Amino acid sequence: QVQLVESGGGLVQPGGSLRLSCAASGSIFSFNAMGWYRQAPGKQRELVADISVGRTNYADSVKGRFTISRDIAQNTVYLQMNSLKPEDTAVYYCNARRNIVNYWGQGTQVTVSS
Numbered sequence: 001q002v003q004l005v006e007s008g009g010g011l012v013q014p015g016g017s018l019r020l021s022c023a024a025s026g027s028i029f030s031f032n033a034m035g036w037y038r039q040a041p042g043k044q045r046e047l048v049a050d051i052s053v054g055r056t057n058y059a060d061s062v063k064g065r066f067t068i069s070r071d072i073a074q075n076t077v078y079l080q081m082n083s084l085k086p087e088d089t090a091v092y093y094c095n096a097r098r099n100i101v102n103y104w105g106q107g108t109q110v111t112v113s114s
Contacts, residue, residue, distance in 0.1 A: 009108030022094030
């Protein structure tokens with residue numbers, strides 16, 4: 001059974017930074033891709049960024065501010081978030097995809113407010 005455990009969320013002021021971590025229970029090599037999604041109150045869940053072999057992909061709203069990376073040895077994917085804005089406030093979910101099956105973490109709250 002795949003387990004994804006997120007950490008690193010919290011409250012930050014506008015312009016600040018946070019780094020989210022997603023630790024997988026097994027080798028992340030087994031996944032076709034991993035990524036981060038977010039869901040704000042009253043809105044649909046949306047892709048923030050994902051990563052696979054030789055490729056990264058970002059939502060337009062976070063390009064230039066967020067960076068996704070992975071540590072193969074630690075089976076962990078990270079999301080470095082800089083220049084945070086109030087509109088980045090949401091629950092952030094880690095996602096891993098293996099063929100047609102999607103796995104999700106429990107989510108971590110990110111709140112950007114002064």
